[in-house]
Amino acid sequence: MKLSTKSRYGVRAMFDMAYHAGTLPAQIKDISRRQNISPRYLEQIFQDLKKAGLLKSRRGPQGGYSLAKPADEITVKDIVLAAEGELQLVDCVKNRRKKGEKAPACDFDNRCLTQHLWAKGSQLLGDYFDSVSLKDLCDQGKELGLEKELDHRFMYFI
């Protein structure tokens, strides 16, 4: 019942971008250094986030990534959903048999009490994550007095 590192790294990286947003796109190497995440791995995560429409990118010198939407329109749920693929505590809740997918763990359809239980838990979690935007995190960061990176000697961590 753990979130994958993709979700955790994804949220941290996206927060980092929102917190340091400047005129230029942010580059993998800077984000990965500040957040202590393997740059190669972060690339993959950013591909997922881009596919989900949360990031846009630009190649070449001075290129990098930037948020595709304002920080108050990107929620933690968006990021977790993009990184995790879905937000369900169990698989048996999913629509069954969407083309060739392996059989669900449970075929009991309606007559299943616990299905409802897990679905509602997933929903609760999703609603909470949807209530927190990157902007909210940035505001919290400011309150906490997290340093924005001005010089590289000062490493902050989220």
Added chain:
Amino acid sequence: MKLSTKSRYGVRAMFDMAYHAGTLPAQIKDISRRQNISPRYLEQIFQDLKKAGLLKSRRGPQGGYSLAKPADEITVKDIVLAAEGELQLVDCVKNRRKKGEKAPACDFDNRCLTQHLWAKGSQLLGDYFDSVSLKDLCDQGKELGLEKELDHRFMYFI
């Protein structure tokens, strides 16, 4: 971010026991048949639940397992906690360095925004699971008209 099968099977099995509670202890072979769970695997799960004080057992003929407490005093959270070991969406929230445990993924202690985020999500989930008892599930089962097993031809599933 999936619950393990131990949690799912555990809840289903415990519900099964509560729903069919009789004068005699319930046996692995019956529960596993009704719930379609491998009996050998269910044994292991029941060991966890017993260690957590949710089940008691009796060996020998006519032996089996029975609930250690009334159904309204056992919550889904109890079961998930026993099966899952803990109820945290991320590891970095845990108390660090309790004797020789592998290093936490994150050493950033207080200066971590996302830590609070995941902790609160875990808490929400835990609170919800704690609000549902086995008795609640049984009541739902009755409303749904789930058959109690009177003869074996009729298989119900939760």
Added chain:
DNA sequence: ATGAATCTCTACTTCTATTGTCAAGAATAA
């Protein structure tokens, strides 16, 4: 045009936890 910087895509590896299976042993009731 050229070359360096940067993202893009795909494949591969390594590690760990999950999800079981198995066998021998201990307790109990009849």
Added chain:
DNA sequence: TTATTCTTGACAATAGAAGTAGAGATTCAT
């Protein structure tokens, strides 16, 4: 005393997570 049932620990198969790697495509500055 014997069949029944739980107990315990070891073991194996599988899947998924996490990270690494290389070749390619795009863009900018000169």
